[in-house]
Amino acid sequence: MAGEFFTIDGPGGVGKSTVTAAVALELRTIGVAVCQTREPSDTPLGLLARNGTDTYRGMAMACLIAADRYAHLDEEIRPALARGETVVCDRYIASSLVLQVLDGVNVDVVWELNRHADMPDVAVILNARTDVIETRLTSRGAHSRYERDPGSTARECAAFREAATFLMAAGVRVLQLDASNEGPAAVASAVVAAVRGPWMKGNS
Structure with a gap:
């Protein structure tokens, strides 16, 4: 039986990676076989994209990210789903x-480059108040030019709300959560409760 595919996105500094790890751990705790992964992937192609944000821009970066995504699907995500694992990306x-x-x-x-990729069962989009994210970024430091760009946090927060609307219009099930006042464990529990509960049976 094929597994389920969940993705977690949001502005830099909102806590995606920590929440992803917490979701995977909580699912494993209740007996779910989990493949925890990320994009850009950890393949040579993915690492080129991850480490190349200062080198590649615009269409070049968009194509590089999309290429990594299709390879990631072929090499890791689809095989894990075929084994019956739940993929958390x-x-x-x-x-x-x-x-x-x-x-x-x-x-x-961007959509044309990516629309042939497998859509997740649920696309989780985390967001938070701009001041909360900026405090976190100051604490941990910027990871890329996207995060170093002045005013990037406010633009990303707004853009992720627009992306949620875009994906829902394309028929993707989207779960939006505010991480302003909750820690990663609480946010992860909310994600697990949603994707394992009645919400999956008809709400979006």
Whole structure:
């Protein structure tokens, strides 16, 4: 039986990676076989994208990210789903609809590059107040030029709300959560409760 596919996206500094790890741990605790992964992937292609944000921009970066996504699907995500595992991925298409659009690529072009990718069963989008995220970024430091750009947090927060609307219009089930006042464990529990509960049977 095929497994389920969940993605977790949101602005830099909102806590995606920590929440992804917490979701995977909570699912394993209740007996679910989990494949925890991330994008860009940890393959040579993914590492080129991850480490190349200062080198590649615009359409070049959009194509690089999309290429890594399709390879990631072939090499890790689909095989895990075929084994019946639940895949939890830190960043997916929602991040492309934000970062590549902020990088100057038209949203329709970004969607065309990615629309042939497998859509998740649930696309979780975390967001938070701008001041909360900026405090976290100051504490941990910026990881890329996207986070170093002045005013990037406010733009990303707004863009992720737009990406959620875009994905829902495309028929993707989206769960939006505010991480302003909750720690990663509480947010992860909310994600697990949603994707394992009645919400999956008809709400979006």
